[in-house]
Amino acid sequence: MKKVFVKSYGCQMNVYDAERMADALAAKGYVEARTAEDADLVILNTCHIREKAAEKVYSELGRLREMKKERATEGRQTQVVVAGCVAQAEGGEIVRRAPVVDLVVGPQSYHRLPELLAEASARPGVVDTEFPAEEKFDHLPAPAREKIRARGVSAFLTVQEGCDKFCTFCVVPYTRGAEVSRPVAKILAEAERLAGAGVREITVIGQNVNAYHGEGPDGRDWTLGMLLERLAEVPGLARLRYTTSHPRDMDETLIAAHRDLPALMPYLHLPVQAGSDAILAAMNRRHTGDEYRRIIDAVRKARPDIALSSDFIVGFPGESDADFEATMRLVADIGFASAYSFKYSPRPGTPAAEMEGQVPEPVKAERLARLQAALDEDRRAFNAATVGRTVDVLIERPGRHAGQLAGKSPYLQAVQLETEGLTVGDIVPVEIVGTAPNSLFGRLAAGPPEERASAA
Numbered sequence: 001m002k003k004v005f006v007k008s009y010g011c012q013m014n015v016y017d018a019e020r021m022a023d024a025l026a027a028k029g030y031v032e033a034r035t036a037e038d039a040d041l042v043i044l045n046t047c048h049i050r051e052k053a054a055e056k057v058y059s060e061l062g063r064l065r066e067m068k069k070e071r072a073t074e075g076r077q078t079q080v081v082v083a084g085c086v087a088q089a090e091g092g093e094i095v096r097r098a099p100v101v102d103l104v105v106g107p108q109s110y111h112r113l114p115e116l117l118a119e120a121s122a123r124p125g126v127v128d129t130e131f132p133a134e135e136k137f138d139h140l141p142a143p144a145r146e147k148i149r150a151r152g153v154s155a156f157l158t159v160q161e162g163c164d165k166f167c168t169f170c171v172v173p174y175t176r177g178a179e180v181s182r183p184v185a186k187i188l189a190e191a192e193r194l195a196g197a198g199v200r201e202i203t204v205i206g207q208n209v210n211a212y213h214g215e216g217p218d219g220r221d222w223t224l225g226m227l228l229e230r231l232a233e234v235p236g237l238a239r240l241r242y243t244t245s246h247p248r249d250m251d252e253t254l255i256a257a258h259r260d261l262p263a264l265m266p267y268l269h270l271p272v273q274a275g276s277d278a279i280l281a282a283m284n285r286r287h288t289g290d291e292y293r294r295i296i297d298a299v300r301k302a303r304p305d306i307a308l309s310s311d312f313i314v315g316f317p318g319e320s321d322a323d324f325e326a327t328m329r330l331v332a333d334i335g336f337a338s339a340y341s342f343k344y345s346p347r348p349g350t351p352a353a354e355m356e357g358q359v360p361e362p363v364k365a366e367r368l369a370r371l372q373a374a375l376d377e378d379r380r381a382f383n384a385a386t387v388g389r390t391v392d393v394l395i396e397r398p399g400r401h402a403g404q405l406a407g408k409s410p411y412l413q414a415v416q417l418e419t420e421g422l423t424v425g426d427i428v429p430v431e432i433v434g435t436a437p438n439s440l441f442g443r444l445a446a447g448p449p450e451e452r453a454s455a456a
């Protein structure tokens with residue numbers, strides 16, 4: 001029996017893809033290993049979004065080269081695969097730079113993985129970065145029930161891939177290709193299979209998930225709001241989330257879904273990147289700071305308790321002190337519950353990498369520190385405001401200590417509680433009694449959460 005280890009870098013799309021690769025290989029008899037050392041086949045599922053992410057792959061390949069060499073002296077074979085966005089972006093260059101690699105496979109060819117591996121064992125150095133015409137999802141085998149269960153009660157489901165937005169800093173449109181939405185019927189079948197195996201929460205994912213426009217059962221294109229409404233009817237599914245969205249695609253059906261669907265969790269990750277209109281225009285984001293504020297107002301009107309999250313880039317080419325202050329103002333105006341923030345990283349082949357006015361590293365570092373301090377303060381304030389409230393918690397796994405359970409609040413906060421008689425998958429009212437840097441502490445509450453009580 002052969003063993004495979006998939007190491008994923010980057011976004012949730014890669015987590016989902018890693019599971020699909022494992023499923024494709026399970027159909028050929030591979031079992032999953034917990035470490036590279038324990039595996040015959042090691043797949044690095046890579047991320048190309050920033051330079052650091054891409055460089056990590058080459059240092060890991062250096063380590064695997066040593067491992068492969070050592071094993072060869074014992075007569076044991078190891079296959080090394082590079083998948084994901086670095087594979088797509090760099091293709092054959094990877095094999096030239098790191099001959100340890102047997103196969104380079106882009107994100108659109110995972111359904112061909114078993115046959116490509118067979119090809120690579122006869123002739124190492126195979127590269128497949130095509131965007132084939134066939135839908136890879138139609139060819140990827142469904143996971144077994146036990147496997148779904150082992151992966152937990154919270155699952156990702158890809159509904160859309162690729163991006164047509166071409167933000168000037170971003171590699172995604174080049175590595176993941178044009179926007180493609182899966183038909184509603186296929187998504188429903190996958191959601192029903194997941195729920196049937198015990199999954200309670202699905203996060204529908206896509207590089208630009210709210211640009212979703214898949215074919216509905218009525219033959220028309222459905223929006224993400226319409227899709228979520230249908231998913232909310234799947235028996236057993238209690239919670240829905242979606243990520244990652246673009247402000248331009250926050251349409252009325254999606255905002256209405258936040259108002260009307262109790263299963264849609266009150267959490268929205270809506271990347272804004274910057275607060276200055278000049279920088280937003282140079283980034284080709286196609287909205288202004290005030291337009292973003294108005295979208296947030298509409299979402300908050302639909303769901304007043306919604307927790308907001310975002311992505312930020314500091315030090316985009318041409319960003320002046322005044323531009324950066326506009327970002328700080330936007331942060332102060334909105335009050336994010338959580339956020340990701342990055343220094344601008346020039347990516348080869350993207351328009352911003354060629355722009356004048358590249359910002360020096362120390363300036364980027366200083367701006368990032370200021371921004372992160374403000375975002376951190378807002379996050380702590382949001383968490384502190386949960387203390388004393390009762391919220392529903394989905395129990396996801398045993399906690400770190402004996403007798404402890406770990407779960408998630410509706411606002412995507414990690415919650416630890418000590419109690420007996422609960423099982424993974426339960427959703428229970430929990431009174432939040434304290435905070436730690438990365439999680440909340442709670443105890444089982446006597447009554448339901450306030451908002452549920454008042455709705456009743």
Ligand code: SAM
Nearest residue numbers: 049169170207244246271311312342343344345
């Ligand atoms: N589709 C999402 C959107 O519209 O914002 C973002 C997808 S991207 C995988 C995740 C985040 O990485 C972006 O929101 C952005 O903040 C960051 N990012 C992308 N390219 C970057 C770059 N060249 N340098 C720094 N951060 C970058």
Ligand code: SF4
Nearest residue numbers: 163165166167170172
């Ligand atoms: Fe990249 Fe998101 Fe812009 Fe698409 S919308 S180009 S994925 S940042």
